[in-house]
Amino acid sequence: MNNVLNKDLGDKAPQFEAESTKGTISLENYKDKYIVLYFYPKDMTPGCTVQANEFSSLYEQFKDLDAEIIGVSRDTVSSHNIFCEKENIAFPLISDADSNLCNLYGVLKEKVNFGKKYIGIVRSTFLIGKDQSIIKIWNNVKAQGHAAEVLEAIEKL
Incomplete structure:
Protein backbone atom coordinates (compact mmCIF):
# COMPACT_ATOMS: atom_id res chain seq x y z
CA MET A 1 0.00 0.00 0.00
CA ASN A 2 1.57 3.22 -1.16
CA ASN A 3 -0.83 5.98 -0.25
CA VAL A 4 -3.61 7.43 1.82
CA LEU A 5 -6.24 5.81 -0.41
CA ASN A 6 -5.28 2.33 0.72
CA LYS A 7 -4.96 1.48 -2.94
CA ASP A 8 -1.94 0.36 -4.86
CA LEU A 9 -0.25 2.45 -7.50
CA GLY A 10 -1.71 1.38 -10.81
CA ASP A 11 -5.27 1.31 -9.50
CA LYS A 12 -7.82 3.43 -11.33
CA ALA A 13 -8.13 6.97 -9.96
CA PRO A 14 -11.42 7.67 -8.19
CA GLN A 15 -13.80 9.28 -10.69
CA PHE A 16 -15.44 12.61 -9.94
CA GLU A 17 -17.45 15.47 -11.37
CA ALA A 18 -17.03 18.86 -9.71
CA GLU A 19 -17.46 22.60 -10.15
CA SER A 20 -14.32 24.51 -11.05
CA VAL A 50 3.80 29.64 -4.07
CA GLN A 51 2.55 26.25 -5.25
CA ALA A 52 -0.02 27.73 -7.67
CA ASN A 53 2.52 30.20 -9.06
CA GLU A 54 5.10 27.46 -9.65
CA PHE A 55 2.56 25.25 -11.44
CA ILE A 70 -6.08 20.63 -11.63
CA GLY A 71 -5.97 22.22 -8.18
CA VAL A 72 -8.46 21.30 -5.45
CA SER A 73 -9.35 22.96 -2.16
CA ARG A 74 -12.47 23.38 -0.08
CA ASP A 75 -12.73 27.07 -1.01
CA THR A 76 -15.67 28.31 -3.10
CA VAL A 77 -15.54 28.82 -6.87
CA SER A 78 -15.88 32.54 -6.14
CA SER A 79 -12.76 32.45 -3.95
CA HIS A 80 -10.95 30.40 -6.62
CA ASN A 81 -11.89 32.95 -9.31
CA ILE A 82 -10.39 35.78 -7.23
CA PHE A 83 -7.26 33.68 -6.60
CA CYS A 84 -6.94 32.86 -10.33
CA GLU A 85 -7.37 36.48 -11.34
CA LYS A 86 -4.92 37.78 -8.74
CA GLU A 87 -2.24 35.16 -9.46
CA ASN A 88 -2.90 34.59 -13.20
CA ILE A 89 -3.66 30.89 -12.73
CA ALA A 90 -4.58 29.39 -16.11
CA PHE A 91 -5.50 25.86 -15.02
CA PRO A 92 -8.79 24.91 -13.32
CA LEU A 93 -9.28 25.01 -9.57
CA ILE A 94 -12.01 22.75 -8.20
CA SER A 95 -14.22 23.82 -5.34
CA ASP A 96 -14.69 20.86 -3.00
CA ALA A 97 -16.74 22.68 -0.36
CA ASP A 98 -18.57 19.47 0.59
CA SER A 99 -15.24 17.55 0.87
CA ASN A 100 -16.44 14.74 -1.43
CA LEU A 101 -13.31 14.80 -3.60
CA CYS A 102 -11.02 15.20 -0.56
CA ASN A 103 -12.66 12.13 0.97
CA LEU A 104 -12.39 10.12 -2.27
CA TYR A 105 -8.65 10.80 -2.36
CA GLY A 106 -8.12 10.54 1.41
CA VAL A 107 -6.43 13.92 1.92
CA LEU A 108 -8.32 15.15 5.00
CA LYS A 109 -6.50 14.67 8.28
CA GLU A 110 -6.66 16.02 11.80
CA LYS A 111 -4.32 18.98 12.20
CA VAL A 112 -3.38 21.18 15.14
CA ASN A 113 -2.81 24.93 14.82
CA PHE A 114 -2.18 27.10 17.88
CA GLY A 115 -3.39 24.23 20.07
CA LYS A 116 -6.69 23.95 18.21
CA LYS A 117 -7.59 20.67 16.46
CA TYR A 118 -9.38 20.70 13.12
CA ILE A 119 -9.77 18.60 9.98
CA GLY A 120 -7.82 20.03 7.06
CA ILE A 121 -6.32 19.14 3.71
CA VAL A 122 -2.89 17.57 3.74
CA ARG A 123 -1.08 19.09 0.74
CA SER A 124 -0.98 16.12 -1.65
CA THR A 125 -0.52 15.50 -5.37
CA PHE A 126 -1.70 12.59 -7.48
CA LEU A 127 -0.23 11.93 -10.91
CA ILE A 128 -2.85 10.13 -12.98
CA GLY A 129 -1.84 8.38 -16.18
CA LYS A 130 -3.41 8.56 -19.62
CA ASP A 131 -5.26 5.32 -18.76
CA GLN A 132 -6.60 7.10 -15.63
CA SER A 133 -4.59 4.94 -13.23
CA ILE A 134 -2.61 6.42 -10.34
CA ILE A 135 1.07 6.60 -11.32
CA LYS A 136 2.59 8.52 -8.42
CA ILE A 137 1.53 10.13 -5.15
CA TRP A 138 3.17 12.85 -3.12
CA ASN A 139 1.90 13.30 0.48
CA ASN A 140 2.75 16.12 2.90
CA VAL A 141 4.10 18.18 0.00
CA LYS A 142 6.39 21.15 0.54
CA ALA A 143 5.03 23.82 -1.80
CA GLN A 144 8.30 25.30 -3.00
CA GLY A 145 9.89 23.28 -5.80
CA HIS A 146 7.08 20.74 -5.99
CA ALA A 147 5.83 21.71 -9.47
CA ALA A 148 9.29 21.12 -10.95
CA GLU A 149 9.47 17.73 -9.20
CA VAL A 150 6.11 16.71 -10.70
CA LEU A 151 7.14 17.93 -14.16
CA GLU A 152 10.36 15.90 -13.91
CA ALA A 153 8.36 12.79 -12.99
CA ILE A 154 6.21 13.20 -16.13
CA GLU A 155 9.27 13.80 -18.30
CA LYS A 156 10.66 10.44 -17.14
CA LEU A 157 7.54 8.52 -18.21
Missing part, protein backbone atom coordinates in the same frame (compact mmCIF):
# COMPACT_ATOMS: atom_id res chain seq x y z
CA THR A 21 -13.13 27.84 -12.36
CA LYS A 22 -13.53 26.31 -15.85
CA GLY A 23 -17.07 24.97 -15.29
CA THR A 24 -18.02 21.40 -14.38
CA ILE A 25 -15.14 18.99 -14.95
CA SER A 26 -14.47 15.31 -14.42
CA LEU A 27 -11.62 12.91 -15.06
CA GLU A 28 -13.52 11.87 -18.20
CA ASN A 29 -12.74 15.33 -19.65
CA TYR A 30 -9.04 14.42 -19.67
CA LYS A 31 -8.89 10.98 -21.24
CA ASP A 32 -5.56 10.38 -22.98
CA LYS A 33 -3.82 13.07 -20.90
CA TYR A 34 -1.74 12.93 -17.78
CA ILE A 35 -3.48 14.65 -14.88
CA VAL A 36 -1.73 16.40 -12.03
CA LEU A 37 -4.43 16.54 -9.36
CA TYR A 38 -3.13 18.55 -6.45
CA PHE A 39 -4.90 19.26 -3.17
CA TYR A 40 -4.03 22.38 -1.22
CA PRO A 41 -5.39 23.89 2.02
CA LYS A 42 -6.53 27.43 1.18
CA ASP A 43 -6.60 30.07 -1.55
CA MET A 44 -4.34 33.10 -1.17
CA THR A 45 -2.23 31.74 1.68
CA PRO A 46 1.58 31.88 1.36
CA GLY A 47 2.35 28.21 0.64
CA CYS A 48 -0.66 27.72 -1.60
CA THR A 49 0.21 30.84 -3.58
CA SER A 56 1.46 28.29 -13.47
CA SER A 57 5.01 29.18 -14.50
CA LEU A 58 5.53 25.60 -15.79
CA TYR A 59 2.01 25.17 -17.20
CA GLU A 60 3.03 25.34 -20.88
CA GLN A 61 5.72 22.69 -20.27
CA PHE A 62 3.10 20.42 -18.64
CA LYS A 63 0.76 20.96 -21.60
CA ASP A 64 3.61 20.11 -24.02
CA LEU A 65 3.79 16.72 -22.26
CA ASP A 66 0.01 16.12 -22.62
CA ALA A 67 -0.52 16.90 -18.93
CA GLU A 68 -3.28 18.96 -17.34
CA ILE A 69 -3.03 20.49 -13.89
Whole structure:
Protein backbone atom coordinates (compact mmCIF):
# COMPACT_ATOMS: atom_id res chain seq x y z
CA MET A 1 0.00 0.00 0.00
CA ASN A 2 1.57 3.22 -1.16
CA ASN A 3 -0.83 5.98 -0.25
CA VAL A 4 -3.61 7.43 1.82
CA LEU A 5 -6.24 5.81 -0.41
CA ASN A 6 -5.28 2.33 0.72
CA LYS A 7 -4.96 1.48 -2.94
CA ASP A 8 -1.94 0.36 -4.86
CA LEU A 9 -0.25 2.45 -7.50
CA GLY A 10 -1.71 1.38 -10.81
CA ASP A 11 -5.27 1.31 -9.50
CA LYS A 12 -7.82 3.43 -11.33
CA ALA A 13 -8.13 6.97 -9.96
CA PRO A 14 -11.42 7.67 -8.19
CA GLN A 15 -13.80 9.28 -10.69
CA PHE A 16 -15.44 12.61 -9.94
CA GLU A 17 -17.45 15.47 -11.37
CA ALA A 18 -17.03 18.86 -9.71
CA GLU A 19 -17.46 22.60 -10.15
CA SER A 20 -14.32 24.51 -11.05
CA THR A 21 -13.13 27.84 -12.36
CA LYS A 22 -13.53 26.31 -15.85
CA GLY A 23 -17.07 24.97 -15.29
CA THR A 24 -18.02 21.40 -14.38
CA ILE A 25 -15.14 18.99 -14.95
CA SER A 26 -14.47 15.31 -14.42
CA LEU A 27 -11.62 12.91 -15.06
CA GLU A 28 -13.52 11.87 -18.20
CA ASN A 29 -12.74 15.33 -19.65
CA TYR A 30 -9.04 14.42 -19.67
CA LYS A 31 -8.89 10.98 -21.24
CA ASP A 32 -5.56 10.38 -22.98
CA LYS A 33 -3.82 13.07 -20.90
CA TYR A 34 -1.74 12.93 -17.78
CA ILE A 35 -3.48 14.65 -14.88
CA VAL A 36 -1.73 16.40 -12.03
CA LEU A 37 -4.43 16.54 -9.36
CA TYR A 38 -3.13 18.55 -6.45
CA PHE A 39 -4.90 19.26 -3.17
CA TYR A 40 -4.03 22.38 -1.22
CA PRO A 41 -5.39 23.89 2.02
CA LYS A 42 -6.53 27.43 1.18
CA ASP A 43 -6.60 30.07 -1.55
CA MET A 44 -4.34 33.10 -1.17
CA THR A 45 -2.23 31.74 1.68
CA PRO A 46 1.58 31.88 1.36
CA GLY A 47 2.35 28.21 0.64
CA CYS A 48 -0.66 27.72 -1.60
CA THR A 49 0.21 30.84 -3.58
CA VAL A 50 3.80 29.64 -4.07
CA GLN A 51 2.55 26.25 -5.25
CA ALA A 52 -0.02 27.73 -7.67
CA ASN A 53 2.52 30.20 -9.06
CA GLU A 54 5.10 27.46 -9.65
CA PHE A 55 2.56 25.25 -11.44
CA SER A 56 1.46 28.29 -13.47
CA SER A 57 5.01 29.18 -14.50
CA LEU A 58 5.53 25.60 -15.79
CA TYR A 59 2.01 25.17 -17.20
CA GLU A 60 3.03 25.34 -20.88
CA GLN A 61 5.72 22.69 -20.27
CA PHE A 62 3.10 20.42 -18.64
CA LYS A 63 0.76 20.96 -21.60
CA ASP A 64 3.61 20.11 -24.02
CA LEU A 65 3.79 16.72 -22.26
CA ASP A 66 0.01 16.12 -22.62
CA ALA A 67 -0.52 16.90 -18.93
CA GLU A 68 -3.28 18.96 -17.34
CA ILE A 69 -3.03 20.49 -13.89
CA ILE A 70 -6.08 20.63 -11.63
CA GLY A 71 -5.97 22.22 -8.18
CA VAL A 72 -8.46 21.30 -5.45
CA SER A 73 -9.35 22.96 -2.16
CA ARG A 74 -12.47 23.38 -0.08
CA ASP A 75 -12.73 27.07 -1.01
CA THR A 76 -15.67 28.31 -3.10
CA VAL A 77 -15.54 28.82 -6.87
CA SER A 78 -15.88 32.54 -6.14
CA SER A 79 -12.76 32.45 -3.95
CA HIS A 80 -10.95 30.40 -6.62
CA ASN A 81 -11.89 32.95 -9.31
CA ILE A 82 -10.39 35.78 -7.23
CA PHE A 83 -7.26 33.68 -6.60
CA CYS A 84 -6.94 32.86 -10.33
CA GLU A 85 -7.37 36.48 -11.34
CA LYS A 86 -4.92 37.78 -8.74
CA GLU A 87 -2.24 35.16 -9.46
CA ASN A 88 -2.90 34.59 -13.20
CA ILE A 89 -3.66 30.89 -12.73
CA ALA A 90 -4.58 29.39 -16.11
CA PHE A 91 -5.50 25.86 -15.02
CA PRO A 92 -8.79 24.91 -13.32
CA LEU A 93 -9.28 25.01 -9.57
CA ILE A 94 -12.01 22.75 -8.20
CA SER A 95 -14.22 23.82 -5.34
CA ASP A 96 -14.69 20.86 -3.00
CA ALA A 97 -16.74 22.68 -0.36
CA ASP A 98 -18.57 19.47 0.59
CA SER A 99 -15.24 17.55 0.87
CA ASN A 100 -16.44 14.74 -1.43
CA LEU A 101 -13.31 14.80 -3.60
CA CYS A 102 -11.02 15.20 -0.56
CA ASN A 103 -12.66 12.13 0.97
CA LEU A 104 -12.39 10.12 -2.27
CA TYR A 105 -8.65 10.80 -2.36
CA GLY A 106 -8.12 10.54 1.41
CA VAL A 107 -6.43 13.92 1.92
CA LEU A 108 -8.32 15.15 5.00
CA LYS A 109 -6.50 14.67 8.28
CA GLU A 110 -6.66 16.02 11.80
CA LYS A 111 -4.32 18.98 12.20
CA VAL A 112 -3.38 21.18 15.14
CA ASN A 113 -2.81 24.93 14.82
CA PHE A 114 -2.18 27.10 17.88
CA GLY A 115 -3.39 24.23 20.07
CA LYS A 116 -6.69 23.95 18.21
CA LYS A 117 -7.59 20.67 16.46
CA TYR A 118 -9.38 20.70 13.12
CA ILE A 119 -9.77 18.60 9.98
CA GLY A 120 -7.82 20.03 7.06
CA ILE A 121 -6.32 19.14 3.71
CA VAL A 122 -2.89 17.57 3.74
CA ARG A 123 -1.08 19.09 0.74
CA SER A 124 -0.98 16.12 -1.65
CA THR A 125 -0.52 15.50 -5.37
CA PHE A 126 -1.70 12.59 -7.48
CA LEU A 127 -0.23 11.93 -10.91
CA ILE A 128 -2.85 10.13 -12.98
CA GLY A 129 -1.84 8.38 -16.18
CA LYS A 130 -3.41 8.56 -19.62
CA ASP A 131 -5.26 5.32 -18.76
CA GLN A 132 -6.60 7.10 -15.63
CA SER A 133 -4.59 4.94 -13.23
CA ILE A 134 -2.61 6.42 -10.34
CA ILE A 135 1.07 6.60 -11.32
CA LYS A 136 2.59 8.52 -8.42
CA ILE A 137 1.53 10.13 -5.15
CA TRP A 138 3.17 12.85 -3.12
CA ASN A 139 1.90 13.30 0.48
CA ASN A 140 2.75 16.12 2.90
CA VAL A 141 4.10 18.18 0.00
CA LYS A 142 6.39 21.15 0.54
CA ALA A 143 5.03 23.82 -1.80
CA GLN A 144 8.30 25.30 -3.00
CA GLY A 145 9.89 23.28 -5.80
CA HIS A 146 7.08 20.74 -5.99
CA ALA A 147 5.83 21.71 -9.47
CA ALA A 148 9.29 21.12 -10.95
CA GLU A 149 9.47 17.73 -9.20
CA VAL A 150 6.11 16.71 -10.70
CA LEU A 151 7.14 17.93 -14.16
CA GLU A 152 10.36 15.90 -13.91
CA ALA A 153 8.36 12.79 -12.99
CA ILE A 154 6.21 13.20 -16.13
CA GLU A 155 9.27 13.80 -18.30
CA LYS A 156 10.66 10.44 -17.14
CA LEU A 157 7.54 8.52 -18.21
